[in-house]
Amino acid sequence: MAFLETPRFPDDIAYGSKGGPMYNTSVIRLESGFEKRNKNWSFPLSQFDVAYGIRREASMYSLIEFFHAVSGRTHGYRFKDFSDYKSTTDMSTSVSDTDQLIGIGDNAEVDFQLIKTYTKGALSQTRNIKKPITGTVVMSLDDVPEAGFTVDTVTGIVTFSVAPAAAVEVKAGYQYDVPVRFESDSLDAKWEFFETLSTTVPITEIRQL
Numbered sequence: 001m002a003f004l005e006t007p008r009f010p011d012d013i014a015y016g017s018k019g020g021p022m023y024n025t026s027v028i029r030l031e032s033g034f035e036k037r038n039k040n041w042s043f044p045l046s047q048f049d050v051a052y053g054i055r056r057e058a059s060m061y062s063l064i065e066f067f068h069a070v071s072g073r074t075h076g077y078r079f080k081d082f083s084d085y086k087s088t089t090d091m092s093t094s095v096s097d098t099d100q101l102i103g104i105g106d107n108a109e110v111d112f113q114l115i116k117t118y119t120k121g122a123l124s125q126t127r128n129i130k131k132p133i134t135g136t137v138v139m140s141l142d143d144v145p146e147a148g149f150t151v152d153t154v155t156g157i158v159t160f161s162v163a164p165a166a167a168v169e170v171k172a173g174y175q176y177d178v179p180v181r182f183e184s185d186s187l188d189a190k191w192e193f194f195e196t197l198s199t200t201v202p203i204t205e206i207r208q209l
Helices: 057-069
Strands: 016-023 023-031 035-039 044-049 077-081 098-105 111-113 116-120 123-128 138-141 144-146 147-153 157-160 170-173 178-182 191-194 196-198 202-205
Touching: 044 178, 098 116, 098 202
Parallel strands: none
Antiparallel strands: 016 044, 023 035, 044 202, 077 178, 098 170, 111 157, 116 123, 138 144, 138 170, 147 157, 178 202, 191 196
């Protein structure tokens, strides 16, 4: 299965989509009623139903075109999750170069993976960001803006022209997409009276090495 950096899933349909993160947990209930739970995935995979974003006939045809372009489940592609697409904790807040701590300098390493950390109290979860959006990544070293870097928008790796000094905090701000694919090889949609759509069009996040 190939991954296509372009075309990107239409933002106008993505905006109204329904969905979010899904974990995989094994739950074993003992005869006593107690449970044993095992977290199988280190981080969830998001799932969406993009049918909720189709509001007019033009959007329906745009979806049909895109479905043909990626050949159903064959190719992965970029999708904007409007509920979580920035390095900030509030999607209404502008990106800042101090949003996310992505590493500590050691005077040698020049490559740093973009990450996003979700924190609630003493609990935290870290997610690798592998599909940053071109032109949105900003960086800082010890909270001082830094311009001497390049970004691989395919892998989310930031490369500095000079290695950050030892103990320096490397921080980043960015916008990003989710790598996804269609869940089905068939697009079974019914366009009804008053331009209402009766169908489900599920897409699922894919993990990439």
